[in-house]
Amino acid sequence: MNNISVISMFFLSGFSETVNHRFILFFLSLLCYCIICLVNISLIMTIILDSNLHEPMYILLCVFCMNGLYGTTGFYPRFLWDLLSDVHIISYYSCLIQTQVIYSFACGELSILAVMAYDRYVAICQPLKYHSIMSNQRVIRLVCFSWLTTFCIMVINNFLTSRLTLCSPYISRLFCLNWSIVQLACFPEQTTINGIFVNITIIIYLLHGAFIVWSYMYIIKTCVNSTENRAKFMQTCVPHLLSLFIFFVTILFDVINMRLGSKELPQTLKNFVSVEFLVIPPIMNPLIYGFKLTKIRKRICTLFLQLKIHSL
Numbered sequence: 001m002n003n004i005s006v007i008s009m010f011f012l013s014g015f016s017e018t019v020n021h022r023f024i025l026f027f028l029s030l031l032c033y034c035i036i037c038l039v040n041i042s043l044i045m046t047i048i049l050d051s052n053l054h055e056p057m058y059i060l061l062c063v064f065c066m067n068g069l070y071g072t073t074g075f076y077p078r079f080l081w082d083l084l085s086d087v088h089i090i091s092y093y094s095c096l097i098q099t100q101v102i103y104s105f106a107c108g109e110l111s112i113l114a115v116m117a118y119d120r121y122v123a124i125c126q127p128l129k130y131h132s133i134m135s136n137q138r139v140i141r142l143v144c145f146s147w148l149t150t151f152c153i154m155v156i157n158n159f160l161t162s163r164l165t166l167c168s169p170y171i172s173r174l175f176c177l178n179w180s181i182v183q184l185a186c187f188p189e190q191t192t193i194n195g196i197f198v199n200i201t202i203i204i205y206l207l208h209g210a211f212i213v214w215s216y217m218y219i220i221k222t223c224v225n226s227t228e229n230r231a232k233f234m235q236t237c238v239p240h241l242l243s244l245f246i247f248f249v250t251i252l253f254d255v256i257n258m259r260l261g262s263k264e265l266p267q268t269l270k271n272f273v274s275v276e277f278l279v280i281p282p283i284m285n286p287l288i289y290g291f292k293l294t295k296i297r298k299r300i301c302t303l304f305l306q307l308k309i310h311s312l
Helices: 013-017 019-049 056-073 076-084 092-125 127-133 136-162 178-182 188-223 227-260 267-278 280-292 294-311
Strands: 009-012 089-091
Touching (some): 009 092, 013 019, 013 267, 019 056, 019 076, 019 280, 019 294, 056 092, 056 136, 056 280, 056 294, 089 092, 092 188, 092 227, 136 178, 136 188, 178 188, 188 227, 280 294
């Protein structure tokens, strides 16, 4: 008991394998972050500036991209700094803030996907009621409610983590997560409430996933006998399903890595798996929607042509 001291800094030991290649990793990570900012901001500005895109589906897509920027901004600037640093430390409170941002980004992503699934369900299964049910104001309220709920859940999660007595300052990752901090607790009995709350949180977001599956079961059932609905499904639902698939796969790999990760696995592989959900979805989502949704594709092409003409 006397050997326990208050921990004010964490050492991110996941960087131990990056030292020999840090300049290459810095360049690739900076390039990745620039691409994420470019594609997401381009899509956001396209939707904001074009009044023809001020519809529920495009508002949700705009919020989806904003959430991607929010999450990656909580990771990349700090990560790039650490790649060039000789000592990889982060303060206790900065660690909690990073945890808050990254967790609320990931869970917020699923919440927004659930609202998008509901939007497509109403559009295809109840088209005559669509404009009365999914007005722009209602969509904004739904998004604000789902994201703020997620943010508050993560605040509670962080509060429960902050009350733990920790025995080690070493986090075996490239960034902070609650699960990594909880593993450092000196007294297992202190983590009981954390475990209960985490399980409740998991159930809440599993219900989000179940709602998405339920929505698409009805959508597919409705589309089977309708050529018009099949065309609408291919145009607007396929990008959503691709985003959902990418999100679930990247999160699943990270959860498996956290829960079942073996010490025998190389740290480089663990690092790659842990950052997948902060690299692949934020890049792929805007590209998927930008190429697949006709209105956005045409608008982006028009903007590029206008820029080209002005530059000549």
